[in-house]
Amino acid sequence: MVTLLRLVAGVVAVVCLALAGAWLAADLYAPSFVDHQLSEMGLASSLSVGAVNLPRPDVARARDVDMRDPRTGDVVAHVDDVEFRYALPGAGGWSGVRPMSIVGRGGRVRFSRDEDDLGFVRAIAHVIDTVETWVEERAEAAGPAETGAAEGGEAAAPPELPSIEFREIEVVLQMPGLPLDTLPGCDVSVYLKGEDTHVEIHTGPPGGIVLLVFSSQGLKQIRVLDVPVEPCFALFLPEGGELLASELRPSGVLQFDLERDADGHLHAEGHLDEATLRPPRVPFPLERSSLPFEIDGSRFSLKDARLRFDGGEVLTSVDHEPGSLVLTLDVVDARFRADFLDLFPQGHSLSWLRCEDGGNLELHLRIEQRQAQGEAAAQGEPPVQVLEGAIARGLEGGGETTVRGWGGVLLHRVWIGPTPESEVAVDEVVGSFEIRDGELVLRETSGLFAEGVLRLRGRLDQATGDLQFNGSVFDADLARIRRAFGDSSDTSRGVTGWLEGSVVYSGRIGEPSAAHGQGQLSVRGGNLWNVKIFDAVVRALSLKKPGASESHRLEVQFDIEGDQLDINDLRLDSEFLSLYGTGRVRHLRDVDIDITPITVPLGPLGQLIEYVEAQLVKVEVRGTVTEPKVEVIPIKVVTRPVGAFWGWLTGLFSSDEVSPEEQPAPTPAPP
Amino acid sequence: MALASLSLGACTLAPPRGYYVPAGMELGPSLVAYREQSDDAVIDVRCQGAYFDEVDGEEVLTVHLQLDVARPRSGDLSFSPEAFEVDLASAPGDPRAALHLSEAWSKREHIAGPLVVSPWTRRPFDLFFDASGDYETIPDRVLVRWSAQAGGQTLDGQALFRRIRNDEPFAPSPEPIADVAFGMRNGYYMPGAIRLGDRALRPSTEERMHYIFHEPGGWWPW
Secondary structure (H helix, E strand, O other): OOOHHHHHHHHHHHHHHHHHHHHHHOHHHHHHHHHHHHHHHOOOOOEEEEEEEEEEOOEEEEEEEEEEOOOOOOEEEEEEEEEEEEEOOOOOHHHHOEEEEEEEEEEEEEEEEOOOOEHHHHHHHHHHHHHHHHHHHHHHHHOHHHHOOOOOOOOOOOOOOOEEEEEEEEEEEEOOOOOOEEEEEEEEEEEEEOOEEEEEEEEOOOOEEEEEEEEOOEEEEEEEEEEEEOHHHHHHOOOOOHHHHHHHOOEEEEEEEEEEOOOOOEEEEEEEEEEEEOOOOOOOOEEEEEEEEEEEOOEEEEEEEEEEEOOEEEEEEEEEEOOEEEEEEEEEEEOOOHHHHHHOOOHHHOOOEEEOOOEEEEEEEEEEEEOOHHHHHHOOOOOOHHHOOOHHHHHHHOOOEEEEEEEEEEEEEEEEOOOHHHOEEEEEEEEEEEEEOOEEEEEEEEEEEOOEEEEEEEEEEOOOOEEEEEEEEEEEEHHHHHHHOOOOOOOOOOOOOEEEEEEEEEEEOOEEEEEEEEEEEEEEEEOOOOOHHHHHHHHHHOOOOOOOOOOEEEEEEEEEEOOEEEEEEEEEEOOOOEEEEEEEEEOOOEEEEEEEEEOOOOOHHHHHHHHHHHHHEEEEEEEEOOOEEEEEEEOOOOOOOHHHHHHHHHOOOOHHHOOHHHOOOOOOOOO | OHHHHHHHHHHOOOOOEEOEEEOOOOOOOOOOOEEEEOOOOEEEEEEEEEEEEEEOOEEEEEEEEEEEEEEOOOOOEEEOHHHOEEEOOOOOOOOOOOEEOOEEEEOOEEEOOOEEEOOOEEEEEEEEEEEOOOOOOOOOEEEEEEEEEEOOEEEEEEEEEEEOOOOOOOOOOOOOOOOOOOOEEOOEEOOOOEEEOEOOOOOOOOOOOOOOOOOEEEEOOO
8 A cells, every 4th residue: 555645755756757857858848748747647637737947957947837627627726836846866766756845836726616526626636546546556567676665575665745835825716606705825735644635725814724634535624724704615515505605695704624534424513703694685794693513414504503683693503404404593682673574575565564673573483495305306306406596585485495483573663654644653563473384474463553552463475465464443542643644734633532443454465456354443532523524524514513522423334445445334423413424535545425414413303304314415525535625415305205215214114125216316426 | 538538529629530640741632651661561551540439339549540561572571469559648758558459450351360461462451549548639649669570570660640730731620521431531531520430340342452440420510
């Protein structure tokens, strides 16, 4: 067994011999001589020398020395200038060669990841293997004398390895689809330790070490200490892991130790310190993080990594192996940030919702992504491509991905409304939620709204944007709501009351036409006659406005169809005046309501007169909520026959039973 | 004694009700709440007045507080009933003892033990502190203290309310009563020229955060 030391010494001796011979033959013949020697050794495809110069018999200078990946032919290492110092060989085979030193300066080493390995590592392993074979063949052909074996048959001590150093080397880290990362000003030294060849790369300031250890069976160990890293850590991840790099774009200081045993099994442990991650769709970096990770074969795991962001930290774990990814996230007592909403798949479409920074967030999330072997085979894809399409798209894609979790949130202030002018503030919103089966389930969530409470519960399909919710408002001060809308006009002053309401709603985010729902609201304990619409009605009828001290009560039943609010029943009661109405409001602005005023107290007699009054006057309210236009339609004339009247009065006939001929005349169009 | 004080109040036309605003806060058109906020809780306290009413047939002076408590973290927030205290002393050295919680409700639920707020929820409470002893007059100020447990933390808090004078703008005392079923006007609990009778949860078909516990026990003659 030829030791690695002898192998390396052999390489050096061959090169030295070649160069010495070339010097003797003259510089002109040196390049072709070197090429010939390399070809004879089987290294022509791996090593090439651009030019050779022999300034002294014991010194050779080579320029543009390239090392190529034997598989791809790509140049994986290039040295601008290499100086070989050696002692001329004497009689006695290899023992006569005294290689002294090899010093290279300038150039680059390219670590480029492909599906099998790093090209540079593969090239070095190839050179070592080729030389080993060549030396063994020559040793067998030449016999003991030339191999330096002693008379007793024992091999002579291998020659000392010259010092091999390359300075001012640029280390280039490159992966498919990722930007280049370079470590300039690196120093590379090669030395033997036992039977292993060590390639030690000292990175430039602030300094770090990458140590590659080669045994006779190839790469044995990678040790990384204090290396500032951008995407390069993914170079060492199992296949597929580089997508973590492209998704998370990590940077930081890398420490890790990777070993490959004789069976080729990989095991690595390490941590990325002071790390910054920039996951897609996360609008803020995760900084000052510590990411302890472990690689065991094709399995990659990240355990209890703390990712800090402005306002809190995420405790996360990742377990990735071919065909599956499990990601857990735990956030406790993080300051709520408005841009958290961007993390939800439909967050950008929540145009009616605007959160301010401030509050508290707790979130526990478990994301599992699995791909069945059979399914992958059917698709003609290797099963390890579970992350194909990137993490974010995978999470949105559903299917193989399950996301489960729960959490709670406190939002100091939320603005709700279609436009900034019509927003209302809801303060101290507190609630909890659950994420399951692609749905965000909002448990009872409440906030303070105009001295009252706004309550919401519902569910949102994160893939489609379909949502259903029940909303309620309790004891909201109407005066404060109007002030919140910035409505301080004289007309609306004095509008008071306590608002209560509820709505059941279903729809789809971003599609107003899909809205559907129904609800009711009531206002009690206040004065509503200064609401612009009601004020306009009273003015148009030349009625005396009820006193402010009276207790008024408004009740409205409505349906929601798209952007239209159908007012099925509106009733405003005060002591001596009531308004009944039906109609619709479009876009929360345009009004189309017919109102019937009743000016008598209720009671048996009142019902009679109420009926008659209802036949006499109708008020059409058009225009907008803030600028209503009122038209009094006098006398629909008593078009209903007396029979219908008695039916209504006695309850023997419902109004639905009135024949078409008996229907009241259509309402005249407004001028 | 309380009955006597009622009679005395009637003779002097002194209203048997006191309405309150958090000390240091401006009186507005509607009832003003005191808010105490920390990482562990958001507590809104409204003093719904000090009034004479009847409990189990006995005339008592009652201080009625409404709490809306949000728990914005994991873990329960728990108020021990014994830890609630209402101090009516209007001046240092006032010998009147502090009142303790007599009755607590959360919506329609009568609370017998601790007042617990589950994590990430908001819960309303109606708290009644009854004095059946030497309390003859409506206090000028109400100081409420509480203590709550949240995990290993103890949250102590207090709120001081001052009585609203009748001649102040937005004073609720001259307001007419709202409709009886609703019971509120401008956020004040059953204001108006009425006295409050027997205290018991009144039936209601609707869901509310705070229900009504009185019916008018008669018109007050002023």
